[in-house]
Amino acid sequence: MASIIRALRPLSRTPSVRLAGKRLVGRPVQSAYAFSTTPRRREVDLSELTPTPITLLSETESLMADSVSKFALEQIGPKVREMDEAETMDEKVVEQLFEQGLMGIEVPEEFGGAGMNFTAAIVAIEELARVDPSVSVMVDVHNTLVNTAIMKYGDAQAQRTWLPKLTTGTVGSFCLSEPASGSDAFALQCKAEKTADGYKINGSKMWITNSMEAGIFIVFANIDPSKGYKGITAFIVEKDTPGFSIAKKEKKLGIRASSTCVLNFDDCVIPKSNLLGEEGQGYKYAISVLNEGRIGIAAQMTGLALGAWENAARYVWNDRRQFGDLIGNFQGMQHQIAQAYTEIAAARALVYNAARKKEAGQDFVQDAAMAKLYASQVAGRVSSSAVEWMGGMGFVREGIAEKMFRDSKIGAIYEGTSNIQLQTIAKLLQKQYTN
Numbered sequence: 001m002a003s004i005i006r007a008l009r010p011l012s013r014t015p016s017v018r019l020a021g022k023r024l025v026g027r028p029v030q031s032a033y034a035f036s037t038t039p040r041r042r043e044v045d046l047s048e049l050t051p052t053p054i055t056l057l058s059e060t061e062s063l064m065a066d067s068v069s070k071f072a073l074e075q076i077g078p079k080v081r082e083m084d085e086a087e088t089m090d091e092k093v094v095e096q097l098f099e100q101g102l103m104g105i106e107v108p109e110e111f112g113g114a115g116m117n118f119t120a121a122i123v124a125i126e127e128l129a130r131v132d133p134s135v136s137v138m139v140d141v142h143n144t145l146v147n148t149a150i151m152k153y154g155d156a157q158a159q160r161t162w163l164p165k166l167t168t169g170t171v172g173s174f175c176l177s178e179p180a181s182g183s184d185a186f187a188l189q190c191k192a193e194k195t196a197d198g199y200k201i202n203g204s205k206m207w208i209t210n211s212m213e214a215g216i217f218i219v220f221a222n223i224d225p226s227k228g229y230k231g232i233t234a235f236i237v238e239k240d241t242p243g244f245s246i247a248k249k250e251k252k253l254g255i256r257a258s259s260t261c262v263l264n265f266d267d268c269v270i271p272k273s274n275l276l277g278e279e280g281q282g283y284k285y286a287i288s289v290l291n292e293g294r295i296g297i298a299a300q301m302t303g304l305a306l307g308a309w310e311n312a313a314r315y316v317w318n319d320r321r322q323f324g325d326l327i328g329n330f331q332g333m334q335h336q337i338a339q340a341y342t343e344i345a346a347a348r349a350l351v352y353n354a355a356r357k358k359e360a361g362q363d364f365v366q367d368a369a370m371a372k373l374y375a376s377q378v379a380g381r382v383s384s385s386a387v388e389w390m391g392g393m394g395f396v397r398e399g400i401a402e403k404m405f406r407d408s409k410i411g412a413i414y415e416g417t418s419n420i421q422l423q424t425i426a427k428l429l430q431k432q433y434t435n
């Protein structure tokens, strides 16, 4: 992966780059096209490069952002309200996500992926969330958790078996949380027992994103509870495996088109080849993958905030007049709108910085936690203000303002609550500042 970012960074100095977040809505919309572009590779000595602004995207990443933006506006936009009301992801949208190459962004081309870098995945997640955070989280979980876990920890056989499916038509789920273990994730009670030819899983998982649509589930279970978290092991379970069932689909406040279910495993027998990586390493895999995943959630929240902001900005600066003037011309409104945009830009800078540090092989754990914490706070504040700026029109279910406000709340909960992010940040700071 390191060679991809080496190739992409110098491209970011060409005139064709754009500053991320430039307003795209209202531009002529071209038809969407597939993203199976191969990043250009060049031999570059990074030490000789002048650092660039963190929000400057490479040519490939720009192409990704613009293309996803067009795709989301054209293809997903008209379905957002309907999917939210029906609390269901449109099957056609899922199909299109695969067709567009958005379900294998970082997966090498030999496995059917686009072979692009992490930031390309991040900008795609952000652009999708600008239109629909539910579709965005589907792509986020599939790419940053499921594909990543298999790319990082699957052996050659596992990669050959699962990645081509995950890039071409099978949605993935990441199953860690349980009824009794949320923030304390590694207190999980799901158990795996060795059999003659594989493993037998028993237990339940809760809050599992994508589970209605998924065919491949990465499941964390303890193979030796006497070892505590060191018994936690990752397995791959296919949907049609006997003993596996979806017990309940949750009805939620927000991201309602994204499915969230309780899963049951009753003597669910899987072959030995469905072990992911090594026995007892599951907690390490989960921590590592979730650290990356948090940058994805931060991108989702940044995109959501921008989508909510743009929707309200268009309304106050073009449509609504009071006291004989557009409401966006009042200074009391303008200051709030400017403040909100500044916070979105700050959130994006944290997100892209965390993504670039990950790509550069630097320690990014604190950066990912800060990005997720702050971006979810900004999403909450901005989407709430956006409802107010639109008055009654922000409160009704005709537009997207109220939906973005509802959707924003999840940013402070999944992939580690805000308190857990604060704990991570404080722990790392304390380490640094303790004599």
Ligand SMILES: Cc1cc2nc3c(=O)[nH]c(=O)nc-3n(C[C@H](O)[C@H](O)[C@H](O)COP(=O)(O)OP(=O)(O)OC[C@H]3O[C@@H](n4cnc5c(N)ncnc54)[C@H](O)[C@@H]3O)c2cc1C
Binding pocket: 141, 174, 175, 176, 177, 181, 182, 183, 184, 206, 207, 208, 209, 210, 252, 260, 410, 413, 414, 415, 416, 417, 418, 419, 420, 423
């Ligand atoms: C819509 C949705 C989708 C999800 N998708 C997935 C998924 O795909 N896969 C998956 O594995 N999980 C998923 N989750 C689970 C999610 O990661 C957990 O909900 C989250 O980790 C919080 O766990 P909890 O809900 O049990 O809350 P709890 O852990 O019970 O926390 C409740 C409150 O207590 C606080 N708290 C807990 N411990 C501490 C502490 N030590 N210090 C300070 N405060 C603390 C928390 O911050 C929070 O405010 C999803 C959840 C939701 C709601």
